[in-house]
Structure formats: structure tokens, C-alpha cells
Amino acid sequence: MQRICVDMDEVMADTLAEHLRRYNETFDESVSVDELTGKALWEVTPADRQAQLRAFLDAEDFFEDLALMPGAQEVLKHLTQRFDVYIATQAMTVPNSLGPKYRWLQRHFPFIPPTNYVFCGNKCILRADYLIDDLPRNLQRFEGKGLLYSAPHNLAATGYTRVNNWQDVADFFAKVKA
Amino acid sequence: MQRICVDMDEVMADTLAEHLRRYNETFDESVSVDELTGKALWEVTPADRQAQLRAFLDAEDFFEDLALMPGAQEVLKHLTQRFDVYIATQAMTVPNSLGPKYRWLQRHFPFIPPTNYVFCGNKCILRADYLIDDLPRNLQRFEGKGLLYSAPHNLAATGYTRVNNWQDVADFFAKVKA
Structure with missing residues (x-):
């Protein structure tokens, strides 16, 4: 898979x-x-x-109650049926985010087991086929296929496969053989 | 590297x-x-x-003050000069360990930057050349070369390259071209 x-x-x-x-x-x-x-x-x-x-x-509460990106739950739930989905977040520069991020994931994405969470810094460490990320530098360090998730700060970045929202993510993976 | x-x-x-x-x-x-x-x-x-x-x-304090394994600091400090060293720990089954583990690493291994910490579950996610671990199942899931660090529970395990202590680790990597 x-x-x-x-x-x-x-x-x-x-x-x-x-x-x-x-x-x-x-x-x-x-x-x-x-x-x-x-x-x-x-x-x-x-x-x-x-x-x-x-x-x-x-702040201890910053990462505790962030709003969900529209469609993230539905599309990820669907993707877990066909792919091995891991959450890879840069948490090490904000150590206070460790606990809140863990709880946020459990609350909103109960269908992804904690053993599939990766709290890291440099994303070169990830062994995976795909990485969906909003930071071009993370995609550059990643050795698999990167998908640049559009965010205001990266709108001028070129040379990446871009997904503008979770519907784009769903469409991209619908064409990928799992 | x-x-x-x-x-x-x-x-x-x-x-x-x-x-x-x-x-x-x-x-x-x-x-x-x-x-x-x-x-x-x-x-x-x-x-x-x-x-x-x-x-x-x-318990919130369990991972806060663990004793160091003899030689770990000296050997790792030496290895960071020739290799890209990451810490990869299974923290997700004990979420209370996240903060304590972060602080423990900073206190005892200040020469390894937090961007090289990986708090994870399943270690198949690691992209690295080597993994030093005491759990055979972690080495089985890892795609690089595994070194089994001896611990009482794994003394009967066979089929692994075994290191009994940090001096063994130093000796092993002294022979590896970085």
C-alpha cells in the first residue's frame, strides 16, 4: 500500500x-x-x-482549537481506505505544540491511529510515496512526490504539483493506483 | 552524509x-x-x-529524569561529526512522554538540534541508512540497516547485527565510510 x-x-x-x-x-x-x-x-x-x-x-492553547481546513476530514477518511496515511508535522520548533497537536488529531481524525503521527523537524526523514505540504522547502527535502497545498504565502511558488483545496487532493489520488 | x-x-x-x-x-x-x-x-x-x-x-514525570546509558553522550557527540544523527522515538503510545522526552534530549544532548528529533509510532516511516533500536519489530519495519541494541528482553533474538553497548556502536561506525 x-x-x-x-x-x-x-x-x-x-x-x-x-x-x-x-x-x-x-x-x-x-x-x-x-x-x-x-x-x-x-x-x-x-x-x-x-x-x-x-x-x-x-502559547499553550494556540494549537488546541484550530479550525479544520474544509474537506480535510472527509477526504482523509476516504484516503485511509486506499492508502497508508501518516500525519507529519513540524512540531519541534514549538515544543508547546506537542500535546495540543496530539489531542487535536485524536479529536478530529480518530480514524488515523496515533502510531501514524510523526512529530518532526526536517522532513527529509520521511519515507513515503507522497507528501502534502504548504512549505516548498519541506517538499524540496522530501524524496518522494510532493504536492504543494496552496496557502497565501506560497501562491507565487512554481515548479510544484499544486493542490488548491482538499477536493483537489481527492481528485489527484483518485487517479493514483493505490 | x-x-x-x-x-x-x-x-x-x-x-x-x-x-x-x-x-x-x-x-x-x-x-x-x-x-x-x-x-x-x-x-x-x-x-x-x-x-x-x-x-x-x-505518569507525567516518568520520562523526565531517566538515567543515561553509559557512553551514549560521548559516542553520539562523536558520531554527529561524521553522520547526520536523528533521534527516533516511539512516543505516540504514551502522549505524556512528549514534553518530557523533548526536555530530556535538550538537557543531555544539546549538540543534536530539535529539528532532528522524530517522535513517531511505526518506524517504517523513517528514511535513514541506519537505525539503532532495542526492539526487533522496529528493525523489521525499517528499510535501512538495523543495529539491535542489547537489552534484557532481546537477548535471545537472532538474525540481527547486535551492539551490546555504546562502545560497540562506536566500533561499528568507525568502520563505516560516512
Whole structure:
């Protein structure tokens, strides 16, 4: 059975929406997703707020209640019937996210066993046929076939097989022989 | 640069010693390591104590202060100069171990960056040239070259390249072209 690794932040979970919500609330701003095309939040905010931007991620509750990306549950449930699905998330730069990410996955994706979770840093370590990820550098390090999941920051990236949403993921794998 | 994955429990950390210490203290017993040749602790203890045996591992502090296996620090420090060293530990069956394991690694192995930690379940997911592990089933699932790190429970296992201690690990890799 072929193996698919799936990134969490901005692929399964809408991490950016929560980051933006906390930023706007704290600084009484109204930065929208539309302003982030081709850019990370770090790049459109003042230098003296970078420490706070990082602190939002380090908060114990940040990763606890992230919204689901539309269709992620349904499509992944379907894919687990034909593929060996692993969750591969970069958790090591934010150690406070370890527990919350584990609980979030159990709550929203009970059909994927915890033995298929991989909390890692450098994704070169993954042995899989496919990786769905929003970060071009993760796909570059991965030795299998990468699928770039569209996010505002990566909209200008070229040279990748791109999926814009979970329906695109479903369509891609419908054509793959498991 | 070739990549080595290293298991934590019973390879870098003396998990068994702490498990045994808590068991003996709680039940006023004196089970020794010598009695565990070819067997796991679960197999030599009464059925009505299995839940407590598991509860020891789930305790928030269990993985926080494990003793180091002799030589692990020195040999790994040396190996990081010639190899790409990753820590690959099965943490997902004991979610309370995630934070403690992270802190333990940072404290005792500061020369290995957190981006090289992999907290996983099934070790088939690892893409590496070597895996040092005390569990035969982990080596069976791994696609690179496995080294069985001797532990009481695996002393009867055959068909593996065995390392009895960290000096054996150093000797093995001294002969490997990095």
C-alpha cells in the first residue's frame, strides 16, 4: 500500500486564521488573508511585533482549537481506505505544540491511529510515496512526490504539483493506483 | 552524509531501570534486571499489576529524569561529526512522554538540534541508512540497516547485527565510510 504523509498546519488546520485573529485582536489591527499573498505574516508586520508574533505560537492553547481546513476530514477518511496515511508535522520548533497537536488529531481524525503521527523537524526523514505540504522547502527535502497545498504565502511558488483545496487532493489520488 | 536514527528508550535512556525502580518500590518487590532475560517486565509480573505497570509510564514525570546509558553522550557527540544523527522515538503510545522526552534530549544532548528529533509510532516511516533500536519489530519495519541494541528482553533474538553497548556502536561506525 502506498504511503501518504500529510502536513498539519495550513493543510489540515487553519493555523494562519488563528495567528491572524490573535494578531489583529492584540494590536487592534485588521490584517486580512488577502494582504498575505506571497508573504508570511512576519513579513507584513512591524519589526517590534515579531517577538509577540512568535509568542502567539508558543502559547499553550494556540494549537488546541484550530479550525479544520474544509474537506480535510472527509477526504482523509476516504484516503485511509486506499492508502497508508501518516500525519507529519513540524512540531519541534514549538515544543508547546506537542500535546495540543496530539489531542487535536485524536479529536478530529480518530480514524488515523496515533502510531501514524510523526512529530518532526526536517522532513527529509520521511519515507513515503507522497507528501502534502504548504512549505516548498519541506517538499524540496522530501524524496518522494510532493504536492504543494496552496496557502497565501506560497501562491507565487512554481515548479510544484499544486493542490488548491482538499477536493483537489481527492481528485489527484483518485487517479493514483493505490 | 549518511543518516543514523537512534531510538531513545533502552538505547539512550535507561527506561527499564526506572520502570523497575517504581515497580519494586510500589509493590515492595525486588525484581532485578537479571530476571528479565528474554522477557519484558509485563511477562514476569502478576496480571493484577499490569494496569499499574502501564500507569507508571503514563505518569507525567516518568520520562523526565531517566538515567543515561553509559557512553551514549560521548559516542553520539562523536558520531554527529561524521553522520547526520536523528533521534527516533516511539512516543505516540504514551502522549505524556512528549514534553518530557523533548526536555530530556535538550538537557543531555544539546549538540543534536530539535529539528532532528522524530517522535513517531511505526518506524517504517523513517528514511535513514541506519537505525539503532532495542526492539526487533522496529528493525523489521525499517528499510535501512538495523543495529539491535542489547537489552534484557532481546537477548535471545537472532538474525540481527547486535551492539551490546555504546562502545560497540562506536566500533561499528568507525568502520563505516560516512
